Amino acid sequence: MNRKFNYVLLFISFIVLSGLQLGALTAFAQGPGQRLPLPPIPLKGDTTHTLSKHFTTGSTTKKAPDANGFIQRWLVLEPVKKDIARNNIFTDNYLKTTFSADNFSSDYTVVPRNGSTVNVGNQELKWYALDSKTFNFNLYHFTYAINKPKYGILVWLVTVIDCPEEINDVRMAAGCNSGSMWWLNGQEAMMLSGDRDMIADNVTSTRLRLKKGKNIIRGAVINGPGMANFCVRFLDEKGVPIKNISLSYE
Amino acid sequence: MKRMNVSCLIILFALLISQTLLAQVGRPFIHDPSTVAECDGKYYTFGTGGGGLISDDGWTWYGGGVRPGGGAAPDVIKIGDRYLVIYGATGGSPNHKGAILTMWNKTLDPKSPDFKYSEPVVVATSDGYEENDAIDPGVMLDPTTGRLWLTYGTYFGFTRLIELDPKTGGLKAGNKPVDVAIVCEASTLVYRDGWYYLLATHGSCCDGANSTYNVVVGRSKKITGPYLDNVGRSMLEGGGKMVVATRGELIGPGHFGHIVLEKGVEKMSIHYEADLAQGGRSVLGILPVVWKDGWPVAGETFKEGTYEIESVRRGYGLELAVDFTRMAVGPRGFGQPNNDPIKPVAAQQLADVIKNWPTGTIGLRIGDYMSRPHQKWTITDAPDTTGYLGGPYYKIVLAGTDRALAATADAEVITVPAFTGTPEQLWRIDQLTDGTYRIMPKVVPNSGKKLALVSSGDSTPTLAEFDFNSDNSKWNFRVP
Numbered sequence: 268m269n270r271k272f273n274y275v276l277l278f279i280s281f282i283v284l285s286g287l288q289l290g291a292l293t294a295f296a297q298g299p300g301q302r303l304p305l306p307p308i309p310l311k312g313d314t315t316h317t318l319s320k321h322f323t324t325g326s327t328t329k330k331a332p333d334a335n336g337f338i339q340r341w342l343v344l345e346p347v348k349k350d351i352a353r354n355n356i357f358t359d360n361y362l363k364t365t366f367s368a369d370n371f372s373s374d375y376t377v378v379p380r381n382g383s384t385v386n387v388g389n390q391e392l393k394w395y396a397l398d399s400k401t402f403n404f405n406l407y408h409f410t411y412a413i414n415k416p417k418y419g420i421l422v423w424l425v426t427v428i429d430c431p432e433e434i435n436d437v438r439m440a441a442g443c444n445s446g447s448m449w450w451l452n453g454q455e456a457m458m459l460s461g462d463r464d465m466i467a468d469n470v471t472s473t474r475l476r477l478k479k480g481k482n483i484i485r486g487a488v489i490n491g492p493g494m495a496n497f498c499v500r501f502l503d504e505k506g507v508p509i510k511n512i513s514l515s516y517e
Numbered sequence: 518m519k520r521m522n523v524s525c526l527i528i529l530f531a532l533l534i535s536q537t538l539l540a541q542v543g544r545p546f547i548h549d550p551s552t553v554a555e556c557d558g559k560y561y562t563f564g565t566g567g568g569g570l571i572s573d574d575g576w577t578w579y580g581g582g583v584r585p586g587g588g589a590a591p592d593v594i595k596i597g598d599r600y601l602v603i604y605g606a607t608g609g610s611p612n613h614k615g616a617i618l619t620m621w622n623k624t625l626d627p628k629s630p631d632f633k634y635s636e637p638v639v640v641a642t643s644d645g646y647e648e649n650d651a652i653d654p655g656v657m658l659d660p661t662t663g664r665l666w667l668t669y670g671t672y673f674g675f676t677r678l679i680e681l682d683p684k685t686g687g688l689k690a691g692n693k694p695v696d697v698a699i700v701c702e703a704s705t706l707v708y709r710d711g712w713y714y715l716l717a718t719h720g721s722c723c724d725g726a727n728s729t730y731n732v733v734v735g736r737s738k739k740i741t742g743p744y745l746d747n748v749g750r751s752m753l754e755g756g757g758k759m760v761v762a763t764r765g766e767l768i769g770p771g772h773f774g775h776i777v778l779e780k781g782v783e784k785m786s787i788h789y790e791a792d793l794a795q796g797g798r799s800v801l802g803i804l805p806v807v808w809k810d811g812w813p814v815a816g817e818t819f820k821e822g823t824y825e826i827e828s829v830r831r832g833y834g835l836e837l838a839v840d841f842t843r844m845a846v847g848p849r850g851f852g853q854p855n856n857d858p859i860k861p862v863a864a865q866q867l868a869d870v871i872k873n874w875p876t877g878t879i880g881l882r883i884g885d886y887m888s889r890p891h892q893k894w895t896i897t898d899a900p901d902t903t904g905y906l907g908g909p910y911y912k913i914v915l916a917g918t919d920r921a922l923a924a925t926a927d928a929e930v931i932t933v934p935a936f937t938g939t940p941e942q943l944w945r946i947d948q949l950t951d952g953t954y955r956i957m958p959k960v961v962p963n964s965g966k967k968l969a970l971v972s973s974g975d976s977t978p979t980l981a982e983f984d985f986n987s988d989n990s991k992w993n994f995r996v997p
Binding site: 306309311312314353354355403405444461464465466468493494496 | 606607614615616639642643644645646647648672673674699700719720721724727729750754755756757
């Protein structure tokens with residue numbers, strides 16, 4: 268309702284301003300100025316909605332992080348649709364409130380099953396087990412592939428890290444477009460608030476402990492306009508990526 | 518431009534119309550400016566939506582630039598005796614379908630009979646599905662090879678590199694785009710000392726004082742990358758070292774353009790998303806480029822104030838050639854027991870010494886800086902409407918007086934009893950690429966020569982041709 272009102276108001280403003288100033292524009296010798304039609308632009312690749320272009324689906328074998336320690340394996344929930352005009356609304360309070368309200372489970376150690384569904388609000392959403400083919404996990408590609416909204420989305424994420432031994436004083440490191448929160452074994456690890464770009468190691472957690480065996484990471488990424496995207500890895504106390512771990516969906 | 522849904526695009530377009538209107542009344546209002554280019558003694562920059570700004574001196578800008586094609590975020594480079602103008606056909610369309618076009622003109626002056634754009638040619642496209650949006654071009658002519666490179670793209674995926682034919686401005690035959698960065702926009706390349714630098718804008722635009730735009734840089738030995746930042750992070754992973762961010766009331770700098778005026782004197786053209794002092798409008802900005810440890814960083818726009826003017830040659834300070842007046846010497850007696858209370862000693866004041874100075878013209882020296890009244894200079898924006906690329910002319914007076922620094926017809930420098938505003942009393946101050954400063958009179962009387970304040974020997978200030986390789990030509994401003 269509000270959104271509709273805003274659009275109407277904006278269009279009215281636009282028309283009024285355009286009308287008032289069209290003559291001025293012409294008079295100020297801006298040159299031809301008019302936008303030329305785009306030339307024919309042939310498609311350069313496969314545009315079908317398929318996950319396999321950017322992801323490997325449902326692999327059952329354990330996987331190591333990539334050569335730089337980035338975690339490419341995630342259980343990804345279909346996007347929760349959000350009405351977001353600008354990403355700079357992602358304050359700390361906004362993220363905490365939104366992730367609490369639009370949550371599929373308050374148990375942050377739960378590991379969903381690939382293909383299962385959960386309800387968030389009145390939306391029934393499905394989990395996908397995916398390995399990204401790049402160091403980052405591009406949620407725009409994900410939502411395009413499953414033919415869901417690409418902008419104005421909240422996406423929940425889960426992955427399981429298996430550590431051969433306990434590792435102390437590690438830091439979770441992430442970058443995302445645009446806001447996100449991350450939990451390790453049920454505890455909040457870090458928050459990326461504000462209008463951020465997907466920058467490797469943009470934010471790191473305080474020192475954490477990866478226990479021997481399974482560790483569960485939960486994430487939530489939210490984005491309005493632009494390409495929702497994130498990358499996560501763990502760094503040791505010297506800032507070196509941790510790679511002697513394996514990733515699974517369960 | 519980035520991160521706008523339909524509503525934001527409408528707001529932006531409405532604002533752009535308003536800003537374009539204001540730009541025609543003599544203010545530097547622009548968004549996504551092309552690298553400032555000089556043509557026949559005037560400066561030009563073009564922006565999003567068509568049109569552009571012109572300046573007679575590089576300081577005062579007004580509308581009147583003409584760039585057809587609409588679209589967004591152009592760039593300009595002079596190649597031979599022609600100007601290649603490059604622009605994106607869209608302003609970052611919601612479907613990310615776009616094209617980069619190039620066109621030539623013999624002049625940027627729309628009043629010139631030679632002013633005529635060639636038919637634009639397409640050099641890059643994005644099909645709306647690929648991980649790139651073909652807008653925001655930036656162009657560089659490689660000084661080592663003569664090859665012409667163009668980067669383009671926005672926050673939507675990758676920034677890409679292509680090679681153009683410098684003779685035609687078209688895409689070099691067989692060239693394929695190379696990804697060089699991610700989540701950047703408004704990129705451009707700079708070559709220096711064996712390194713290629715990729716400068717690009719991060720953050721978000723088009724939200725006035727809430728815009729988070731900032732310019733970052735990575736570098737590579739190869740034009741095709743990888744471009745790494747100061748901590749070894751690739752720009753394909755979002756890396757980048759800060760070049761310029763918000764400063765004071767100037768919010769959200771973006772769209773870096775590199776301007777080399779001469780050896781040691783480099784500037785960047787940018788826009789600020791909002792200048793709070795100018796109604797929060799998007800304005801053109803010009804800052805010095807300083808190279809520090811092999812990285813470019815924005816220098817400082819000179820700030821008015823009272824300074825020691827220190828010669829880099831030896832570290833002496835510029836001073837009035839008057840008698841040195843001793844201060845009282847405090848108690849000494851090292852090693853002797855003394856329980857007298859410690860009292861501060863008053864610094865020497867202007868009133869203590871000025872009565873002993875001549876009242877007419879007084880010469881200058883460069884001497885040991887002792888924080889004395891004859892060594893402190895107050896530098897303020899001169900009451901003069903002219904300037905140079907990136908700054909106004911300044912008046913330099915001895916602190917607490919109206920006694921002004923002035924150039925003479927015989928290429929020397931003196932002080933006159935009172936500032937009168939004549940051109941030889943106006944001074945240009947440029948921060949150099951090593952962070953020091955060049956000081957130049959606006960004119961040397963009866964001379965067409967462009968001279969700078971230099972140190973002859975350690976102690977004699979004079980005017981001579983500027984030589985960036987010599988510390989004689991360089992100065993620092995220190996708070997006394």
